Amino acid sequence: MKHRLSILLLLVSYVTLACGQIVFPSPNQVEMKKGKLTLRKNISMYTADTTAFYISLLRSEVLRDTSVKWQSKASAAHICWMNDPSLPPEGYKISINPKQMTITASGERGFIYAVQTLRQWVSGPAGKLTFACADITDSPRMQWRCFLLDSGRQYQRISTIKKYIDMASLLKMNYFHWHLTEGLGWRIEIKRYPHLAQVGGSVGKAEEQHGFYTQEEIREVINYASQRNITIVPEIDMPGHAEAALSAHPELGCFGLPVEVPQQGFTQNIFCAGKDEVLTFLKNVLDEVCELFPSPYIHLGGDEAPKGNWNKCEDCQKRIAALNLKDGHDLQLWFSAQMANHLKQKGRKAIFWGDVVYQDGYPLPDNTVIQWWNYRGHKDLALRNA
Ligand SMILES: [Zn+2]
Numbered sequence: 001m002k003h004r005l006s007i008l009l010l011l012v013s014y015v016t017l018a019c020g021q022i023v024f025p026s027p028n029q030v031e032m033k034k035g036k037l038t039l040r041k042n043i044s045m046y047t048a049d050t051t052a053f054y055i056s057l058l059r060s061e062v063l064r065d066t067s068v069k070w071q072s073k074a075s076a077a078h079i080c081w082m083n084d085p086s087l088p089p090e091g092y093k094i095s096i097n098p099k100q101m102t103i104t105a106s107g108e109r110g111f112i113y114a115v116q117t118l119r120q121w122v123s124g125p126a127g128k129l130t131f132a133c134a135d136i137t138d139s140p141r142m143q144w145r146c147f148l149l150d151s152g153r154q155y156q157r158i159s160t161i162k163k164y165i166d167m168a169s170l171l172k173m174n175y176f177h178w179h180l181t182e183g184l185g186w187r188i189e190i191k192r193y194p195h196l197a198q199v200g201g202s203v204g205k206a207e208e209q210h211g212f213y214t215q216e217e218i219r220e221v222i223n224y225a226s227q228r229n230i231t232i233v234p235e236i237d238m239p240g241h242a243e244a245a246l247s248a249h250p251e252l253g254c255f256g257l258p259v260e261v262p263q264q265g266f267t268q269n270i271f272c273a274g275k276d277e278v279l280t281f282l283k284n285v286l287d288e289v290c291e292l293f294p295s296p297y298i299h300l301g302g303d304e305a306p307k308g309n310w311n312k313c314e315d316c317q318k319r320i321a322a323l324n325l326k327d328g329h330d331l332q333l334w335f336s337a338q339m340a341n342h343l344k345q346k347g348r349k350a351i352f353w354g355d356v357v358y359q360d361g362y363p364l365p366d367n368t369v370i371q372w373w374n375y376r377g378h379k380d381l382a383l384r385n386a
Helices: 002-018 053-062 108-121 158-170 195-200 215-227 243-248 276-292 308-312 314-322 328-345 381-385
Strands: 029-039 043-046 068-070 079-083 092-096 101-105 129-138 146-150 175-179 231-235 297-299 349-353 368-371
Touching: 053 108, 092 108, 101 108, 108 129, 108 158, 146 158, 158 175, 158 215, 195 243, 215 231, 215 276, 276 297, 276 328, 308 314, 308 328, 314 328, 328 349
Parallel strands: 043 068, 043 079, 079 101, 146 175, 175 231, 231 297, 297 349, 349 368
Antiparallel strands: 029 129, 092 101, 092 129
16 A cells, blocks of 8 residues: 555656646645646736735746736736635635636735745746646645744844745745854844843854844844744843853853853853842843744743853852752753743743753743754653653
């Protein structure tokens, strides 16, 4: 049976290839039909909303800027946008016959994905755009379709980040996990603490590692992503991977001393969890992060935070004793709970890397999500604890 299924799949992919139609990820259903729709100049279009972003996306990315005239009757248009509230929020249908293409969705998100499919479906140059006739029905199987970009270790220009977002959107991803702080660079402007980005953005050895994003630039990226149905989840890593922040503000470390910035990996220099000023500082940072990013999730890192300094720090040890915590790891759980609770007051959820639950101890609040990454080192320990 398995063997027959493989042959069938092979045949299906051969037929799809032969027609020149590959859409990735594969739509739920594609029924190929005879013939093709060819669109030359003056393409006529029927839509309830001529100003929607997905219309301009279709015009530039699929119709290659061919001129369009608006039709008031659906039946007379080459391209017809129809609303069907019964379709799932991210689902869509495309029906193409030799005279007309009909795109149906229940709202903006579905229409955006229909355009992304058509970007892959269209062939030919402007003036002779062709679409193989077919009925396509699609909606995502997974609710969380995320990609991660590390702008902490390596600075990327805004134009590069937009290219990533555009490619992710072509693949119908809907979350962008933006790793914005790292030992090698603090990339997000915090108005209250300008040194963080001004100093912390330039601690890497190489010049191309230097730079940070102003809040205005970040807003621009958030808007660019949101038009493409992508929510940006910012990651502000704490208490570890903080050497860049500690270069700008040594007083946030356990001993208040200048720190070494590792060119690879991480060091013992992490935010001090014993000093109240550090917690206040980080909460103030999170206030600005939440004001910028509308995402329901804020990633707080929590990975790879060695406890060498905490074990020697008077303030950290005092905190452990005062709260009757077991050890440094328990202190990280307490610290993480303070930050997650702060986000909870703002109606946000906190995401932590699995490292935070490598041991039991102080309870995390119920707005916490654990992201499992380190199978190699810790097998499924974090998964079990989460
Ligand atoms: Zn400390």
